[in-house]
Amino acid sequence: MSIYKDAKYMDVPYEEKQKLFQEVKDDMRWDTTLYGCYECGICVAACPSARFYDFSPRVFAQIMAREDVDTFYELLNDSVWDCSQCFSCTRCPRQNNPGTIITIMREVAVNHGLSSAKKALQAYSRIIYKIMSTGTQVAPDMLQPDFFPDWGPDVKAVSENLDVWRRAIPPETMHTTELAWDVSEKTRLELYMIWKLTGNLEMIEKIDEGIFMILEEVMEELLDEHGYDIDDFENVLED
Amino acid sequence: MSVATASPPKASTREFIRKGQPPTEDYRELLFDLEAKGELEVQRVPEPFVEVETKYGRKKKIPLEFTWHHKSCGQCGHIPGYSTAIFWLNRQFNKDYHDPKDQSSCTAWNYYASSTSNSAAQAAVAIRNFAQAKLDGYFPLIHCGTSYGHYKEVREEILHHQKLRDQVRKVMDRLKMPFVFPEEIVHYSEWVHVMADDIAKKQVLDFSNIRTTVHPACHYHKLVVEDAIYDRDLYDGQRTAIVSGLVKALGAEVADYSTWHDCCGFGFRHILVSRDFSRSFATIRKIERMKEEANPDVTLTHDTGCVTTLDKSQFSTQAHGRNVGIPVMSDAQFAALAMGAHPYKVCQLHWHGVDMKPLMEKMGIDHEKAWAEFEEVAGRLKENGTEFMTWEDADA
Numbered sequence: 001m002s003i004y005k006d007a008k009y010m011d012v013p014y015e016e017k018q019k020l021f022q023e024v025k026d027d028m029r030w031d032t033t034l035y036g037c038y039e040c041g042i043c044v045a046a047c048p049s050a051r052f053y054d055f056s057p058r059v060f061a062q063i064m065a066r067e068d069v070d071t072f073y074e075l076l077n078d079s080v081w082d083c084s085q086c087f088s089c090t091r092c093p094r095q096n097n098p099g100t101i102i103t104i105m106r107e108v109a110v111n112h113g114l115s116s117a118k119k120a121l122q123a124y125s126r127i128i129y130k131i132m133s134t135g136t137q138v139a140p141d142m143l144q145p146d147f148f149p150d151w152g153p154d155v156k157a158v159s160e161n162l163d164v165w166r167r168a169i170p171p172e173t174m175h176t177t178e179l180a181w182d183v184s185e186k187t188r189l190e191l192y193m194i195w196k197l198t199g200n201l202e203m204i205e206k207i208d209e210g211i212f213m214i215l216e217e218v219m220e221e222l223l224d225e226h227g228y229d230i231d232d233f234e235n236v237l238e239d
Numbered sequence: 240m241s242v243a244t245a246s247p248p249k250a251s252t253r254e255f256i257r258k259g260q261p262p263t264e265d266y267r268e269l270l271f272d273l274e275a276k277g278e279l280e281v282q283r284v285p286e287p288f289v290e291v292e293t294k295y296g297r298k299k300k301i302p303l304e305f306t307w308h309h310k311s312c313g314q315c316g317h318i319p320g321y322s323t324a325i326f327w328l329n330r331q332f333n334k335d336y337h338d339p340k341d342q343s344s345c346t347a348w349n350y351y352a353s354s355t356s357n358s359a360a361q362a363a364v365a366i367r368n369f370a371q372a373k374l375d376g377y378f379p380l381i382h383c384g385t386s387y388g389h390y391k392e393v394r395e396e397i398l399h400h401q402k403l404r405d406q407v408r409k410v411m412d413r414l415k416m417p418f419v420f421p422e423e424i425v426h427y428s429e430w431v432h433v434m435a436d437d438i439a440k441k442q443v444l445d446f447s448n449i450r451t452t453v454h455p456a457c458h459y460h461k462l463v464v465e466d467a468i469y470d471r472d473l474y475d476g477q478r479t480a481i482v483s484g485l486v487k488a489l490g491a492e493v494a495d496y497s498t499w500h501d502c503c504g505f506g507f508r509h510i511l512v513s514r515d516f517s518r519s520f521a522t523i524r525k526i527e528r529m530k531e532e533a534n535p536d537v538t539l540t541h542d543t544g545c546v547t548t549l550d551k552s553q554f555s556t557q558a559h560g561r562n563v564g565i566p567v568m569s570d571a572q573f574a575a576l577a578m579g580a581h582p583y584k585v586c587q588l589h590w591h592g593v594d595m596k597p598l599m600e601k602m603g604i605d606h607e608k609a610w611a612e613f614e615e616v617a618g619r620l621k622e623n624g625t626e627f628m629t630w631e632d633a634d635a
Contacts, residue, residue: 084502085352103354106354150551181315198359199357
């Protein structure tokens, strides 16, 4: 039972929560993330997210240490997405690493296609598409006033002059507007193989089926051009 | 009860001397063991290199040339003067380097933002890039703080988990590429750090009236801490020496502020889809504190996300009457300006948000003339849609 009277998600079967909790603890990184907690609060004092959200890295460390499965599930669905992943919390005198606990928890949330994860990543889908299809996360043509209105008039100036300004950069790898740099076709091909071989594409299917379908089509086309069949790439993690 | 006969030593005279063994293992021993067992190939740091002291005393080798520039998607995409300045510095010293097209990003911005990946995929992306660097005959120099931090994490996971090594090996076999890991994970700012005195020798602008604040990147000094460079002569060895060492070498001032250890507010996911958080943290905890406590002419950092967040967050905050307005740039851009690099053709300062003109005036740069020169080249490119600015144009 949760230690909190107002615990949420009490309608979710305990066994389901326990299964996800165990998945976090089964991750190979788990053994080096938690060594007990002094409750000193250093991690919270160092944490940027704790200043602006109802979020505490200490709670993650303590709940995991206490094996409070109900509260774990609540964190997994709510504040896990508030973390900044800066790892300032590693200032912990016990050498706990709440940031990595959260990385693992997020991975479990994505792997299970939790609706909270889908919601948290809803506006982020196009970034996932960009990184997985091109190997670069951001591109010059993302600098549009509609997407970054809060970044000021310079964004408008960049978007209006994008083509010329990109050509007015000396390194030849950067003369592109759609990619951060001119990524070779070979790189993209090998990345697609990695996504398939490591089951990464399957994760995307669970979180955003639309993006998965577009990605698979793009990957299939390039692999096919190079004489590969996308279905020939087995998931090596399942061995 | 004893009575003190002398005042306790002041911080400036207190000496911090390292005693005993480092609290972390020397990962290189494990790496070389794995190589001896035939599990992987270690790419040695090429000569010439400089050895510098890291957090727990281990000497780290920083290659001076033959570097494979592992570019940053955030830098190249949104702040292109950052990467251009790194290349320009290499060219000024006639260093042999390679700027590859066969390179992906580390993909870790996405991983820290969304976790839509896993350890095996992340490690395979890293090893693919490292293998390509080895095949190209150059040593990886990592431009991005996120990539640097993530590759250190990947190294820890690979060294300690046989199952992961086996998985990555299967992937690399399918890619028909070798399983290579570099002897050192080297960040470009470490190269700038060891080159600082040489940069100062070629300095053409007087920076003695420039006051800076420094923001050390979280993934540089907080994530797998033992790789970061420290120097007893800088902050008594209590903070990383990176960036600050360069500023001192160039004769500018490094001003202190109370929130130096805080993150910039980037947040990976937040900067793209929850920027209210990034803006608030960057301005309230970093920029305003710097302004109030140090009032710098510029704040310098050494990572993609930090330059982006600290710079871009300031525009809308001004609308709320907050005490902001500090130009933000990388150590590489600062070094390049000191050596006379063009502010727009090389450092590409027009991609930054905060007004750089007052800073440039203080540095002795005629920004109006410089912008006219940039516009002249841009106008030529506009007329001829197939032309690009060359390195010769940039230095003309």
